Amino acid sequence: MSGLQDMARQSARGLGFLALVALVGGALALAEPRFLSAASLNGIARHMAANGLAALGLTFVVIVRKFDLSISGVAAFTAMSMGAVIAAGAPLWLAVAAGIAIGAVIGLISGTAISRFGLPDIVTTIAVGSICAGLAFLYTGGRSIFQNFFQVGITDLNDARLLGLGVSLWILLAVYAVAWFVMHRTRTGMAFYATGENQVAAHFSGIATRRYIALAYVMCAICTVLAVLLILAESGNAETNKGANLMMPAYAGVFLGAAILGGTSVLATLGGILLITMLLDGFSLMGVPYYYSDGVISLILLAGVLAFSDTARGYLAGLVAVRALRRARSGGKA
Amino acid sequence: MAAPVLMASDVSKRFGPVLALRGVDFHVEPGEVHALLGINGAGKSTFIKILSGIIQKDGGRITVAGAEVTFRTPEDAIRAGIATVQQHPELVPDMSGLDNIFLGRESASRGLFSRIDQRGLERRAEALLARFPVALDLWQEVGRMSAVEREAVAILQAIAGEHTRVLILDEPTSTLTEVEREDLFALMGLLKAQGIAIIYITHQLEEVFAIADSFSVFRGGTCVARMTVAEAKAGDVSLANLMLGEAIGDIFPPRAETPPGAAVLEVEDFCLEGDFRGISLTARKGEILGIFGLVGSGCDEFAKAVFGVTPPDRGTLRLHGQPVSLRSPRQALDAGVFLVPGDRRTEGLVLSRPALFNVPLANLGRAAAGRWGLKRRRMQGDARELTGQVALHPPSLTTPASGFSGGNQQKIVLAKGLYSQADVYIFVEPTVGVDIGARAKIYALMRQLSREAAVIVISSDCDEVHGVADRTLALHKGRQIEPAVGTFSRDALLMAGIMGEVTQ
Numbered sequence: 001m002s003g004l005q006d007m008a009r010q011s012a013r014g015l016g017f018l019a020l021v022a023l024v025g026g027a028l029a030l031a032e033p034r035f036l037s038a039a040s041l042n043g044i045a046r047h048m049a050a051n052g053l054a055a056l057g058l059t060f061v062v063i064v065r066k067f068d069l070s071i072s073g074v075a076a077f078t079a080m081s082m083g084a085v086i087a088a089g090a091p092l093w094l095a096v097a098a099g100i101a102i103g104a105v106i107g108l109i110s111g112t113a114i115s116r117f118g119l120p121d122i123v124t125t126i127a128v129g130s131i132c133a134g135l136a137f138l139y140t141g142g143r144s145i146f147q148n149f150f151q152v153g154i155t156d157l158n159d160a161r162l163l164g165l166g167v168s169l170w171i172l173l174a175v176y177a178v179a180w181f182v183m184h185r186t187r188t189g190m191a192f193y194a195t196g197e198n199q200v201a202a203h204f205s206g207i208a209t210r211r212y213i214a215l216a217y218v219m220c221a222i223c224t225v226l227a228v229l230l231i232l233a234e235s236g237n238a239e240t241n242k243g244a245n246l247m248m249p250a251y252a253g254v255f256l257g258a259a260i261l262g263g264t265s266v267l268a269t270l271g272g273i274l275l276i277t278m279l280l281d282g283f284s285l286m287g288v289p290y291y292y293s294d295g296v297i298s299l300i301l302l303a304g305v306l307a308f309s310d311t312a313r314g315y316l317a318g319l320v321a322v323r324a325l326r327r328a329r330s331g332g333k334a
Numbered sequence: 335m336a337a338p339v340l341m342a343s344d345v346s347k348r349f350g351p352v353l354a355l356r357g358v359d360f361h362v363e364p365g366e367v368h369a370l371l372g373i374n375g376a377g378k379s380t381f382i383k384i385l386s387g388i389i390q391k392d393g394g395r396i397t398v399a400g401a402e403v404t405f406r407t408p409e410d411a412i413r414a415g416i417a418t419v420q421q422h423p424e425l426v427p428d429m430s431g432l433d434n435i436f437l438g439r440e441s442a443s444r445g446l447f448s449r450i451d452q453r454g455l456e457r458r459a460e461a462l463l464a465r466f467p468v469a470l471d472l473w474q475e476v477g478r479m480s481a482v483e484r485e486a487v488a489i490l491q492a493i494a495g496e497h498t499r500v501l502i503l504d505e506p507t508s509t510l511t512e513v514e515r516e517d518l519f520a521l522m523g524l525l526k527a528q529g530i531a532i533i534y535i536t537h538q539l540e541e542v543f544a545i546a547d548s549f550s551v552f553r554g555g556t557c558v559a560r561m562t563v564a565e566a567k568a569g570d571v572s573l574a575n576l577m578l579g580e581a582i583g584d585i586f587p588p589r590a591e592t593p594p595g596a597a598v599l600e601v602e603d604f605c606l607e608g609d610f611r612g613i614s615l616t617a618r619k620g621e622i623l624g625i626f627g628l629v630g631s632g633c634d635e636f637a638k639a640v641f642g643v644t645p646p647d648r649g650t651l652r653l654h655g656q657p658v659s660l661r662s663p664r665q666a667l668d669a670g671v672f673l674v675p676g677d678r679r680t681e682g683l684v685l686s687r688p689a690l691f692n693v694p695l696a697n698l699g700r701a702a703a704g705r706w707g708l709k710r711r712r713m714q715g716d717a718r719e720l721t722g723q724v725a726l727h728p729p730s731l732t733t734p735a736s737g738f739s740g741g742n743q744q745k746i747v748l749a750k751g752l753y754s755q756a757d758v759y760i761f762v763e764p765t766v767g768v769d770i771g772a773r774a775k776i777y778a779l780m781r782q783l784s785r786e787a788a789v790i791v792i793s794s795d796c797d798e799v800h801g802v803a804d805r806t807l808a809l810h811k812g813r814q815i816e817p818a819v820g821t822f823s824r825d826a827l828l829m830a831g832i833m834g835e836v837t838q
Binding site: 185186187190191193194197198200201202203204205206207208 | 641643662663664666667668673675680681682683684685686687691694695696697698699701702708710750
């Protein structure tokens with residue numbers, strides 16, 4: 001395959017993605033005209049910001065070929081922690097710094113356990129996530145925290161606008177721009193990808209692979225904190241179930257984006273999360289109960305990844321070929 | 335002469351631009367041990383893979399007991415009576431030999447809940463042992479067995495199921511000791527007595543005369559000779575000449591013309607428990623140092639110890655006269671040591687990525703602009719120049735490494751080494767699975783590198799070590815063997831590596 005063919009294939013995938021966005025958007029607008037209203041589009045932008053930050057964090061972990069199932073737990077604990085700091089009367093920046101610090105420590109614990117001590121990633125992150133979910137009840141025994149939320153200005157993150165776009169969307173775009181540069185234009189990004197695609201060869205190339213795996217978990221936890229911060233800003237209070245709906249859309253965004261755009265990358269995740277958020281918001285406008293949303297998203301995820309996988313495509317092509325062959329043979333006999 | 339049980343005529347196979355097999359004619363007769371000889375890249379493995387159904391031939395005919403066969407999967411080959419024991423057989427270490435042998439065919443029915451018929455299994459095992467009375471405790475866990483016992487289990491596993499007509503053994507003795515080898519030969523004698531034809535692949539030529547009845551020699555993708563051992567003995571035929579052919583001397587570059595320069599790498603008394611001990615050597619600029627050792631000799635482990643992957647228990651390392659301690663590949667690379675690892679697919683390359691990604695990987699500092707960015711244009715230019723220098727074919731920077739032939743994958747690793755601008759290059763098994771043209775190119779590059787850096791070539795291919803190196807030594811069971819005076823002749827090097835003896 002030459003470079004030109006490669007570029008052609010990439011742009012074909014890009015066009016395919018845009019067509020898919022138009023198709024999904026069109027279908028949702030036909031089914032529910034309110035989907036294209038300003039309120040709905042603003043909602044999509046806000047939800048995409050929160051979902052997109054969580055998905056970006058997961059992207060780092062998926063690039064080093066690991067999983068992180070602690071996202072919901074980390075989100076719950078850091079939500080309550082930030083809430084507690086705000087309620088104590090501290091300024092917003094301190095609350096955010098505390099949340100990021102706690103998230104980084106949790107990520108470092110998971111990452112070190114997995115990379116240095118060789119614990120299985122899935123078990124470790126389920127355990128860490130469950131511990132965090134329990135710790136979320138530490139501050140108030142589970143009661144919602146809302147004191148000082150309006151005075152401290154956190155809701156501005158949700159409401160304020162800059163150049164016609166919500167602040168949360170700007171945060172998303174800024175974080176994605178930095179992540180894109182690091183992952184796709186620096187040696188750090190090369191080291192992340194090399195670690196994921198062949199850890200032994202990366203180690204033999206002098207790359208500190210274990211450090212990059214640990215770093216991926218730290219980044220994932222920090223991005224989760226940023227995501228839950230936007231959720232707190234939208235609702236104006238902190239509750240222990242705040243992160244419950246972050247994990248599934250994040251996984252769906254990363255894997256659907258990778259399937260459509262041909263590999264895990266920052267831009268693929270952005271595309272995936274756009275599609276997922278459109279679908280989630282569209283369904284909720286159409287009155288699909290929230291308790292179906294994870295199921296629907298998971299269904300779309302499986303269908304999407306299957307449809308875009310080479311193996312599945314090869315299998316389908318094989319079926320078609322076999323049928324054509326059979327027809328030709330039976331025709332020959334007749 | 336009995337009718338051949340397996341016959342191949344005009345078999346060919348192409349991998350992309352490389353014609354791996356061209357018009358191979360081959361046959362074996364029932365109850366004969368037939369050695370299959372040839373240097374690396376001669377087409378032996380490709381041919382064996384076709385016979386065992388792992389890959390499909392492009393052209394030609396294969397018949398088993400007179401009937402033409404087409405193998406699409408390994409199961410097809412097994413059903414036709416061709417059993418293969420791979421070079422490193424995959425067994426389940428926690429299960430007994432018996433359970434391994436009957437794994438997947440524990441009972442006649444295949445339902446989810448069909449019970450394992452333990453009594454039946456034991457009866458079958460006893461029947462098997464009655465046919466092949468080997469001294470082997472089949473009830474022992476495979477993980478606790480010796481290498482030859484595992485090989486025997488693998489052979490019994492291969493022949494237990496169907497009616498086996500032909501058994502293929504791929505280098506079964508490479509990890510065996512001298513005594514174990516005799517046990518294996520005894521088992522082969524039993525199989526032969528049952529009328530099973532054995533195709534036996536080996537690099538150890540003395541074995542051919544010890545065990546085989548006849549042999550075929552592969553060279554350059556075709557079978558160049560087939561004769562019985564008796565004929566070879568009578569005609570005083572040199573197997574090595576048959577394998578290497580006439581033109582083969584040309585693939586090695588001329589030796590160093592000037593005497594070697596300053597010592598670059600000095601290893602003193604390197605020991606790693608269980609792998610090697612007391613290794614001391616000096617690599618100089620301007621010469622290629624060759625180390626010959628079979629699998630299990632500690633060669634690979636020694637290379638990895640120098641490169642900091644598994645640091646030695648004891649010993650000192652000096653670079654340019656300064657003592658250094660290399661505890662990781664990063665430190666080794668920073669100190670100017672580059673390893674071309676023995677397993678390029680898992681240790682050398684990110685296969686899913688193109689040359690553009692792989693070439694700069696071991697020296698990202700050179701590709702970096704400041705603390706963050708990458709000099710992408712420079713990186714691309716360097717990668718293009720270096721892949722040109724190693725004659726990468728096809729010369730694509732964007733094709734994933736997995737899309738290249740073995741030889742060209744190795745060239746990408748070489749370009750990666752060139753990019754890292756090391757002072758010491760250590761090559762481990764540099765030409766396994768590399769075709770003859772690429773081999774010559776790789777040897778020439780080693781010679782070229784040796785003008786600027788110290789080059790160490792470590793290989794289990796004696797002819798390669800002897801052919802390319804200016805100075806040689808052997809490793810045998812973790813021990814270093816050097817000539818008493820002067821340099822090793824090819825045969826002396828071979829004996830040193832295989833027997834651990836200096837014969838001079």
